[in-house]
Structures are given as structure tokens and as C-alpha cells.
Amino acid sequence: MDEAGILRDLRAVLGDRGVVADAAGMQPHLEDWTGRFHGRALAVARPASTDDVVAVVALAREHGLGLVPQGGRTSLAAGATPDGSGGNLLLSLERMNRILAIDRVGLSVAVEAGAIVDTVRDALRAVGRDLPISFGASGSATIGGVVATNAGGANVLRYGMTGRFVLGLEAVLADGTVVGGVTPLHKDNSGLNWPQLLVGSEGTLGIVTRAVLKTHPLNGHVCAALLSVADVATALTLYELAVDRVGERLSAFELMSGAAVRHVETALKTASPIPVSPWMLLIEAASVSASIEGDFESFVEAAMEAGLVEDGTIAASGEQAAAFWRLRESLTEAEAKTGPSAKHDVSVPIAALPDFVAAATAALAELDAGLQPNVFGHVGDGNLHFNVLGVDEATRHRVNRLVHDVVASFGGSISAEHGIGQYRLEEAYRLLADAQLRLQERLKHALDPGGLLNPGKVFRRRPD
Numbered sequence: 001m002d003e004a005g006i007l008r009d010l011r012a013v014l015g016d017r018g019v020v021a022d023a024a025g026m027q028p029h030l031e032d033w034t035g036r037f038h039g040r041a042l043a044v045a046r047p048a049s050t051d052d053v054v055a056v057v058a059l060a061r062e063h064g065l066g067l068v069p070q071g072g073r074t075s076l077a078a079g080a081t082p083d084g085s086g087g088n089l090l091l092s093l094e095r096m097n098r099i100l101a102i103d104r105v106g107l108s109v110a111v112e113a114g115a116i117v118d119t120v121r122d123a124l125r126a127v128g129r130d131l132p133i134s135f136g137a138s139g140s141a142t143i144g145g146v147v148a149t150n151a152g153g154a155n156v157l158r159y160g161m162t163g164r165f166v167l168g169l170e171a172v173l174a175d176g177t178v179v180g181g182v183t184p185l186h187k188d189n190s191g192l193n194w195p196q197l198l199v200g201s202e203g204t205l206g207i208v209t210r211a212v213l214k215t216h217p218l219n220g221h222v223c224a225a226l227l228s229v230a231d232v233a234t235a236l237t238l239y240e241l242a243v244d245r246v247g248e249r250l251s252a253f254e255l256m257s258g259a260a261v262r263h264v265e266t267a268l269k270t271a272s273p274i275p276v277s278p279w280m281l282l283i284e285a286a287s288v289s290a291s292i293e294g295d296f297e298s299f300v301e302a303a304m305e306a307g308l309v310e311d312g313t314i315a316a317s318g319e320q321a322a323a324f325w326r327l328r329e330s331l332t333e334a335e336a337k338t339g340p341s342a343k344h345d346v347s348v349p350i351a352a353l354p355d356f357v358a359a360a361t362a363a364l365a366e367l368d369a370g371l372q373p374n375v376f377g378h379v380g381d382g383n384l385h386f387n388v389l390g391v392d393e394a395t396r397h398r399v400n401r402l403v404h405d406v407v408a409s410f411g412g413s414i415s416a417e418h419g420i421g422q423y424r425l426e427e428a429y430r431l432l433a434d435a436q437l438r439l440q441e442r443l444k445h446a447l448d449p450g451g452l453l454n455p456g457k458v459f460r461r462r463p464d
Contacts (some may be wrong), residue, residue: 001087005041007397010089015053018095020044030071032078033137034343035335037422039082044090050209053172057452065089069203071114074137076343077421079149079202082455092122092433094143096209099123100182101407108167108184113144129215132159134250136329144208152417154252154328157380157429159216161417163199164449170210171198174448182212186392196444202419203454205447211359219286220252223296224321227303227312228277233354235281238308239379240281245299249292250380252284254328257375264282267337273323274292274311281312281379282328284321284434323353335387341374342388342399343423346407347416347426350382360406367402368395383416388436404431420458430459 018384021024021043031038047053060067066088070080082088093114101112106126111120117138119132125173133146145151147163147169159165168188170180180195198206229235235255240249258278264270274280285296296314303309317322335341348356357375357413364371370390377384388399404414405425420428429437444451444459455461 001044006059006065007274009059010043010045010113010256011054013059014045014047014052018046018048018052019044021238026113029073029092030082032081033074033076034078037081039076039084039088040086040132041088041090042086044092044094046095048095050170050172050178052142053091053190053209054176054178057172057174057176057420058090060089061176061450061452067091067150067207068454069148069207069451070095070138071142071148072116072137074141074145074419075149076345076418077415077423079421079454080145081421081422081458083422087397088455091207093142097142100210102127102129103184104129106186109214109215110184110210111143112210113147113462114213114319115143115206115413117141117143117146117252122336124215126217128218130218131165131213131215131259133162133165136332143211147199147208147211148201149419150417152381153377154254154378155255156383156417158251158380163196165213166195166199166211167214167399167450168212169195169198169208171206171208173206173280174450174452177411178209179206182210186214200419202421202457204458207453209225213330214372219290220288221292222286222318222321223293224315224324225280225296225300225312225325226315226327226462227276227281227283227300227309228274229279229281230277230310231279231309232357234308235279235379235397236353237352238281238303240309241303241306242299245302246292246295248283249285249287249295250283251286252282253378253380254282254415255377255379255384256282256331257373260331260335260376261327263334263338263374264327267334268330268459270327270330272327273320274313277310282324287458328376335374335389338374340391340396341387342390342396342403344386344400344403344407344414345383345416345418346386346412347381347383348402348410348412348415350379352410352412353382353384356406356410356412357384357386359409360403363402363406364388364399367398371399379448380395382412394456399425422456425457425460428458
């Protein structure tokens, strides 16, 4: 490989600012958020336009380089981390970060792929609109990244996954073709809904360069409660009551195990706003109408009168509600500080959540009594992060397999919102139906026959 020649050609296209090739500058791009996956690459290409992306794709194809798209590098599945071969070029879209248009009347926003999620949300909130994609890393995650992973988060209960927001995409394919655009059409049945093929594809079928997304009215009235319950079955009964009493205004229903909250208290020195119990719930409802406040209070009162809640409080201010959310969003960081863990981003039918938690916990105890479930997630969409502390590299594979087998026994998914990446690749090939795997491989071969885009993620590498 003529590395010097490739770098020279890359700088000719992007300029010096558009290429990072020194070890210190590249280092943050070479490992995943968890610190478990590390790779090598020739350089980081930093295009400033779609035309630049087309040029980089052509250069990578000419020299036989894999191309690894990167956004905010917040993937929990090593989906944006290169392998160790050194034969990859990283494509960071961080310079393509403009907000192109906000249509307040038409409820849409057009952005470049490198725009930060929270930056877009702040701009929308300034005009009374919102893009309710909410998760712990939204301050660094990019629009291109959340589209490519079909990111979830706390508000999926009300608004759905990221793919539900996508009105249109512009993308660069492996052959350099630019397809699509950002015209804000809410209805378009003039052809196949191809943008949804790229949603959740983790950059393996095309590189998203721009997106136009559906926005929503900014909810001026937000209610939050932090409650403790005895078990997951009670949490599910409480969720049913919330749906009946609050309806479509219910925007989050977050479950946290007491063990997970105690790790926040111990590792991060952050006290829970209420006494820690076996299971805790953070419930949020929001509306443009003030009537939600009385309805939410009535719901919580009914829950307490029915004996479903052991302890809890409704946030008396925005600051107190923010403290509730800081607790929820600190769970992942606290887990990382507590020790090595096996991460599981799983979903099962909502009604099966109590039985799944019981079955998975029992299976872990039978495998090794020292394993510690660290569980939190989103009740309203059946998604749990059933993580396990106390693992090492020798036991992680067995733990992953065991938990995923329990998930499969409930007809669930081994990746609810984090994606496959490198971390879950072999488990996906073990558990997905052969027909689905064959269909995916046919799509990959049709759009990227040379395996140029994000090699080793979602799809196994093809033999040379």
C-alpha cells in the first residue's frame, strides 16, 4: 500500500484541515466508547461537503480501502471503530454540521449528518419545536449517527425510533452515486421507501450526508415522577395504569433496578432523590396543555391508593425533574466505573418483561453465583439493558450467549436500539433466521458488492 501517495491524494481533495494522520489526532477515532475495541486506520478523512464525501469514496475504492463512517463515536456496539488491519480509512462527518433549514409551519428540520443532536434540539426549541430523540449521549451523538443506528432512547414510547422521524435522506453509495435529498415531504409514494433501508444499516449500505426530519411541537408542560415498586410485574401494572390515565401524553417510563441505582450512589457519589428500593421508575408525561399537570397528579395518586407504589415523589420543579433524569442517565457511567460488564441491549414483548427478568436472573445464578445483573431500560417498548457485572474476558462470551438464548426463548431481539456493530456480529449470525440473513446479504451485495462500507459491522467480511 502506498500510504504516502494515498495521503497526498487525500490532502489534494480535502486540504490539510480535512485530513488527520498523526497518532495523537487519530487516537480518539480508533477506540469505541466502552474502551474494549481498538483498531488501526490509515487516516481520518474530514469532508466538508457531499462532493468531498464522493471524492473520498472514489479514493477508497481506487486503493481498495475499507471506509468506516464516524459521527459522535458514541456507539455501544463498536459500530464506528475500525478493525486492526490498518487497511481502513475513517470518514468523520464532524465538519458537515450545519442546520440547513427549520420549517416551523411544516414541522421539519433539514441538517447535515454531522450536526449534534442536542444542538439541533436547542435550535428547534428556540422556535417552539422539538426533535424528541433523547438518550444519554445526545450531547455528542450526530444526526447521521442516530439515523445510521436507528437510535432509540427514552422517548421511543411516545415518538418511536429515529426512523420514524426520517422524511428524507441524502446519501452517497459505494459506487459514488449521490441519491436523495432533503425536500420536506411528509407523503411520498412515488417509489420505494429506500431511505428506510439506510436507517439502522450502520453505514454498511450508504453514507448518510444530509437528512430531513419530522419535528414536533415543543411541550411547554412536563411532569416527572420518581417512584419505587416491589417488582417488575408491579411496574408493568403501573405502566398499564399510566397508559389508561395519561394516554398518548406519556413520553417515558424508565425502569431501574435498585442495584443499578446503588452503583450510581457508590461510583459517582450521587444520592438518589428517594430511598433506593428493589425497582425504581422514572415516569414522564408532556403536553402543550397545562391540563397534563392535574391528570399526572391524579395518576400518581391512584397508583399510591392502589398500593402499587412503595415510595416516590413528583418533581416540584424543572430542576428536580432534571435531577431525576441525571440519575437515570448516570447508570451507564456508574456501571463502567464499577467494573467490567457484559452489555445486553435486548427487547422482548412488553407483557413478557417480568418473566424474562426472572428467567435471565435465574439462568445467570445457575451459571455463576458471583454474576450481578445490572438492569435498566424502557418499559414502554420492552427494551432492557440487561447488563451483567462480574465478568472477565473468559466468561463474557458464555454470559452473552446465555442471556441471548433466554431472549430468543421469549421471541425477543438481541439488539433493540444499539445496533449490531462488531460486538454482536457473531451472535446475530447465530440467532437470526437464515432467510433474514440471506436477504440482508443480498442487499449488501447489491449496494456494496466490494464490501467497501464499514467492513466487519452487521455483515461478516467476505473471503478475499
